[in-house]
Amino acid sequence: MAQSVELLLDPLAEQRIRREWQQLFDAGLPSELRTVPSGSHRPHITLYAATAIPAAAEQTLPTLMTELDLTLRIGSCMFFGSGRGRFVLVRSVLVSTTLLALQQQVVKACAPGGEAASIHHFGPGQWSPHVTMARRLDAAEAAAALELIGGSRAFPAHVTQCRRWDGTARTDWLL
Numbered sequence: 001m002a003q004s005v006e007l008l009l010d011p012l013a014e015q016r017i018r019r020e021w022q023q024l025f026d027a028g029l030p031s032e033l034r035t036v037p038s039g040s041h042r043p044h045i046t047l048y049a050a051t052a053i054p055a056a057a058e059q060t061l062p063t064l065m066t067e068l069d070l071t072l073r074i075g076s077c078m079f080f081g082s083g084r085g086r087f088v089l090v091r092s093v094l095v096s097t098t099l100l101a102l103q104q105q106v107v108k109a110c111a112p113g114g115e116a117a118s119i120h121h122f123g124p125g126q127w128s129p130h131v132t133m134a135r136r137l138d139a140a141e142a143a144a145a146l147e148l149i150g151g152s153r154a155f156p157a158h159v160t161q162c163r164r165w166d167g168t169a170r171t172d173w174l175l
Helices: 011-026 054-063 097-110 117-120 139-149
Strands: 003-008 045-050 070-083 086-093 130-135 155-159 161-166 170-174
Touching: 011 054, 011 070, 011 086, 011 117, 011 139, 045 097, 045 117, 045 130, 045 139, 070 097, 070 130, 070 139, 086 139, 130 139, 155 161
Parallel strands: none
Antiparallel strands: 003 045, 003 161, 070 086, 070 155, 086 130, 161 170
């Protein structure tokens, strides 16, 4: 999935996530922290991702974000299985009707025919909003990561920006 639409967290929420990335890294665990800083690599909530986003969606997406103003709760840690005994550590994002409606509008714009291959786990009843903390953890690393940051409390995040990420060109822009 080289193309995506992503919500960006407010500076305080982003800083909190980055601190947890740092904690994982300092403990020698997999982390989303990059040792070489990148202006485009930051905590986010993916609304939609696919190998391509139609040109028509590129015109529609900015109109969906003109009055973007969401207050969210970044919740507890959980794991997604990634196969071969590896896990992805994420922080859940508590779903609100406003967040769900926005995500469904983005999917409708990006996959107007609702093609199953295009919407994959972004379709109705399939989406699990989250912020990724670490990828490719084995079982021992997953247990250590959960011990390290798993007890952290839920916290608020304010979202007023959404970006388009082009993973092929490795560039992003605000919608």
